Amino acid sequence: MANVRLKNLTKTFGSVVAVDNVSLDIPDGKVTVLLGPSGCGKTTLLLMLAGIYQPTHGEVYFDDVMVNGIPPKLRNVGLVFQSYALYPHMTVFDNIAFPLRLQKVPKDEIRDRVHAITKVVQISDLLKRKPGQMSGGQQQRVALARALVKNPDLLLLDEPLSNLDARLRIETRVEIKRIQQEFGITTVLVTHDQVEAVTMADNVAVLKKGVLQQYSPPEELLLKPDNIFVASFMGDPPMNLLDTELVVRDDRAFFKCGSELEIPVPPEAREAVLSRTGKGLVIGIRPENMSLKEEEGDYAIRGKVFMVELLGRDKLVDFRFGEVALRVLVPADLPVNTGEELWIHPHQSRIHLFDKENSETIPIAV
Amino acid sequence: MPKLKYDLASSHAGTATLVHLAKREARKEKLLTFFIYSFMILSSLPLVLGYGWLILNSFTDKMVYGVVPQGFTIKNFRFLWELPSRYYPDLWRTTWNTFLLALGMTAIMILVATPTAYVISRMKFPARGFLLAMTLILHSFPGVTLLISLYYVLRTLNLLNSLVGVFLVKAGLMLPLGIWIMKGFFDGVPWDVEMSGLVDGATRMQTLIKIVLPQVKPGIAAMAIFSFINGWSEYIYVITFIQTKESWTLSSYVNSIIGDFQFIDYGLLSATALFYIAPVLLFFIFTQKYLMAVTVSGSKGG
Ligand SMILES: Nc1ncnc2c1ncn2[C@@H]1O[C@H](COP(=O)(O)OP(=O)(O)OP(=O)(O)O)[C@@H](O)[C@H]1O
Ligand SMILES: [Mg+2]
Numbered sequence: 238m239a240n241v242r243l244k245n246l247t248k249t250f251g252s253v254v255a256v257d258n259v260s261l262d263i264p265d266g267k268v269t270v271l272l273g274p275s276g277c278g279k280t281t282l283l284l285m286l287a288g289i290y291q292p293t294h295g296e297v298y299f300d301d302v303m304v305n306g307i308p309p310k311l312r313n314v315g316l317v318f319q320s321y322a323l324y325p326h327m328t329v330f331d332n333i334a335f336p337l338r339l340q341k342v343p344k345d346e347i348r349d350r351v352h353a354i355t356k357v358v359q360i361s362d363l364l365k366r367k368p369g370q371m372s373g374g375q376q377q378r379v380a381l382a383r384a385l386v387k388n389p390d391l392l393l394l395d396e397p398l399s400n401l402d403a404r405l406r407i408e409t410r411v412e413i414k415r416i417q418q419e420f421g422i423t424t425v426l427v428t429h430d431q432v433e434a435v436t437m438a439d440n441v442a443v444l445k446k447g448v449l450q451q452y453s454p455p456e457e458l459l460l461k462p463d464n465i466f467v468a469s470f471m472g473d474p475p476m477n478l479l480d481t482e483l484v485v486r487d488d489r490a491f492f493k494c495g496s497e498l499e500i501p502v503p504p505e506a507r508e509a510v511l512s513r514t515g516k517g518l519v520i521g522i523r524p525e526n527m528s529l530k531e532e533e534g535d536y537a538i539r540g541k542v543f544m545v546e547l548l549g550r551d552k553l554v555d556f557r558f559g560e561v562a563l564r565v566l567v568p569a570d571l572p573v574n575t576g577e578e579l580w581i582h583p584h585q586s587r588i589h590l591f592d593k594e595n596s597e598t599i600p601i602a603v
Numbered sequence: 604m605p606k607l608k609y610d611l612a613s614s615h616a617g618t619a620t621l622v623h624l625a626k627r628e629a630r631k632e633k634l635l636t637f638f639i640y641s642f643m644i645l646s647s648l649p650l651v652l653g654y655g656w657l658i659l660n661s662f663t664d665k666m667v668y669g670v671v672p673q674g675f676t677i678k679n680f681r682f683l684w685e686l687p688s689r690y691y692p693d694l695w696r697t698t699w700n701t702f703l704l705a706l707g708m709t710a711i712m713i714l715v716a717t718p719t720a721y722v723i724s725r726m727k728f729p730a731r732g733f734l735l736a737m738t739l740i741l742h743s744f745p746g747v748t749l750l751i752s753l754y755y756v757l758r759t760l761n762l763l764n765s766l767v768g769v770f771l772v773k774a775g776l777m778l779p780l781g782i783w784i785m786k787g788f789f790d791g792v793p794w795d796v797e798m799s800g801l802v803d804g805a806t807r808m809q810t811l812i813k814i815v816l817p818q819v820k821p822g823i824a825a826m827a828i829f830s831f832i833n834g835w836s837e838y839i840y841v842i843t844f845i846q847t848k849e850s851w852t853l854s855s856y857v858n859s860i861i862g863d864f865q866f867i868d869y870g871l872l873s874a875t876a877l878f879y880i881a882p883v884l885l886f887f888i889f890t891q892k893y894l895m896a897v898t899v900s901g902s903k904g905g
Binding site for chain 2: 318320336383
């Protein structure tokens with residue numbers, strides 16, 4: 238329906254740079270997620286797409302038409318505000334019917350369309366209420382219905398599920414995805430919940446302080462983070478990120494972290510990293526990318542269990558090497574006891590290496 | 604967990620103590636309520652007594668010792684169908700004038716203060732802060748200090764002895780307050796609700812009319828009532844700027860009854876005063892819930 242392109246988009250509020258030189262290609266009919274911590278400029282970016290904020294620099298294109306300066310009214314976007322922004326003096330029915338009435342849709346059709354969409358978001362029994370008489374989750378669904386009812390070319394959702402309980406959230410997520418696919422609506426969804434991002438997105442744009450960090454399909458964010466920020470932001474429990482230095486001893490290379498931990502470098506990676514000897518590096522290994530065994534292996538590390546934390550189906554085993562901590566995720570039924578000595582086997586192909594100076598990924602071909 | 608004010612763990616009979624404390628709190632609260640009510644009743648007593656005296660006085664022959672009513676009569680109200688003396692203008696004409704002034708005030712406050720307040724609340728323009736400060740300063744001038752200069756201004760403009768002159772002066776002095784009050788109401792409407800309207804396909808004007816104004820209705824109502832009462836009871840400008848009897852309002856009428864008679868006819872004075880305040884009192888009783896909105900705050904639930 239619409240393919241959206243952002244070019245060098247910047248928005249400043251006084252001295253605050255809310256969005257900083259962001260260029261993005263939002264493909265037609267796909268879900269693009271804006272992900273990032275609080276205050277990183279997600280809402281600002283979304284409101285520029287809606288036409289509410291004018292960019293300070295840069296351009297927004299809808300299907301190669303520059304839309305800077307075109308008012309929201311003419312953009313046919315459906316927008317769900319973070320704060321819902323329902324009309325407090327109108328009933329739920331009138332709220333949802335409002336955009337259709339402005340389009341002069343015939344009465345009967347308005348009634349049918351409102352009823353259809355409220356059934357989808359499960360608020361059919363609330364049509365006569367006013368926003369003040371509903372729970373946060375119900376209001377959120379009204380806002381969603383109001384955005385969807387006008388069949389928008391571009392659907393903009395600012396944390397549309399944040400106030401729903403776990404079950405309703407999963408249901409609504411599926412419902413949004415279904416509607417989105419059925420009509421092929423180009424959707425931009427803002428969230429700071431990475432599970433939501435990974436399940437909903439075709440592409441994810443990670444933002445930090447207004448700057449685009451990475452733009453890729455969700456699985457790539459986990460497998461190939463572009464920098465330390467993305468690596469640490471994605472994944473739960475978080476990636477182990479350790480300051481390290483490359484040392485070579487007896488013709489073997491190690492990542493030396495602190496004074497007591499040495500992680501052997503696999504031979505395949507040696508070529509790529511040897512030139513970095515003596516430079517500041519950060520090594521990253523996700524807790525789920527290591528296994529614990531009684532027996533030694535080629536690149537295993539011997540460690541003593543410091544603490545075990547049960548997390549539902551998994552447990553997190555905490556090793557300490559002097560001041561350095563390394564956490565390993567194992568199935569909950571694996572017997573591990575505090576104080577026990579075990580071999581940690583990192584999955585060689587899942588070791589990430591970053592340049593400490595600019596925090597960017599150093600590719601290691603394994 | 605919020606910290607408990609009373610440390611239950613340290614007391615041996617935890618629940619018993621809690622019940623005891625709750626009782627003590629309730630008693631304290633009752634006592635406080637009692638004092639508040641007593642204070643309010645005492646402080647409003649003079650007003651209530653004053654109105655009571657006025658009503659009794661207007662329907663009786665005389666008040667013995669000034670307080671004991673004696674002999675029911677309606678002759679004090681004869682001014683309704685005959686002139687107290689031939690120097691007086693027609694009562695109904697005067698009432699109509701008063702009504703016009705009150706209505707004019709209401710109209711100008713709604714028509715000028717509302718849109719102005721909206722613009723001030725929502726849009727950025729140069730000297731916005733300065734303008735806001737100026738409106739406040741304008742309002743804080745005591746009106747009396749301007750009497751003489753305004754007299755000259757009106758005379759130059761040939762607006763002495765006309766209701767229009769009084770109306771303009773009053774509007775000028777009242778508008779700043781109205782704008783401030785309405786700005787407060789507009790500030791209470793979240794901007795994203797307005798933006799939502801724009802995204803839903805409304806023009807700015809449609810958004811204002813269909814989304815913003817309905818939410819500040821209590822404010823508009825309160826301001827309308829307030830200005831009506833204010834216009835109805837205007838005294839100082841009317842008696843200063845209007846001498847010709849055709850343009851009198853009820854306040855000039857009552858004023859002249861106090862001043863003109865050699866010995867004051869308290870019965871007649873009370874009756875005219877009652878006639879003057881009755882509409883306002885009735886009006887106020889029917890509309891006070893809207894007026895409350897101003898003091899209670901700008902926003903309301905759905
Ligand atoms: N109208 C405004 N005036 C001034 N500063 C603003 C304005 N709107 C946003 N900002 C600033 O811009 C930055 C980005 O804000 P934005 O609302 O886009 O964050 P966000 O990513 O949506 O955060 P959250 O997840 O908390 O909603 C913040 O530092 C914020 O303080
Ligand atoms: Mg936000």
